[in-house]
Amino acid sequence: MRTETETRITSWETRPVENGYAGLHALAEAAFSGAITANETWLFMLDGRPIGLSDGPIESFSEGDSTAYVAAHPALSLLFAMRERGGETTARYYTDDTPLADTAETLSSSEFTGYVELSENFSAASTTSSTTGVDRSRSRSSARAVVSSPATRRSHGRTRRGESTR
Structure with missing residues (x-):
């Protein structure tokens, strides 16, 4: 991920998230908008739907610690996902x-x-x-x-x- 993108996202407020796929399911049910990282992989979500993946496969979220960053506005997760994709x-x-x-x-x-x-x-x-x-x-x-x-x-x-x- 671009350093500029990661710096901006990591300045967002974090929220607790369960590790593993259960955490992703909980975020989806909560209509989460933002970015989640686990094992150096980033997943972007908009209204609980995954919209982009960067720096690794989805399997990176199966184990290990996850951190969820809440987008200041839902559109930001879409914008950053598009910018990362090019x-x-x-x-x-x-x-x-x-x-x-x-x-x-x-x-x-x-x-x-x-x-x-x-x-x-x-x-x-x-x-x-x-x-x-x-x-x-x-x-x-x-x-x-x-x-x-x-x-x-x-x-x-x-x-x-x-x-x-x-």
């Missing part, structure tokens, strides 16, 4: 040219599944004038739309078309 950048929007609201509308109308990553001070162009020697870099804010992989497109037990995944 995805492809499908578009790059510059907020100086396209307001974020317009970007959101474009993505919504195309049934986009993923997340938008914001970046500050993205150097869009760098040119140096040969006559003045002045750097004419333009610093711009950008937004990058990242599509999640098919495994993370499922939300609350439904596919994008609304069919049940159970």
Whole structure:
């Protein structure tokens, strides 16, 4: 798992969890949203449903100590699961040219599944004038739309078309 992701998750509040698969079942019944770690493997859950696994197999949870980290907001477990899985950048929007609201509308109308990553001070162009020697870099804010992989497109037990995944 990315160090940045692990640092953020381990700053969340913890909650007691039984070790082994019984602990995972209890978290599922409690509609837990967050991340659980055991034997260096991470499992992400949203509303009690597993949505992502990182750094090992599910069997890592069969024995040993587990720690459950409660997401500050349920969407965070989904976001971190998608970021860990990766995805492809499908578009790059510059907020100086396209307001974020317009970007959101474009993505919504195309049934986009993923997340938008914001970046500050993205150097869009760098040119140096040969006559003045002045750097004419333009610093711009950008937004990058990242599509999640098919495994993370499922939300609350439904596919994008609304069919049940159970």
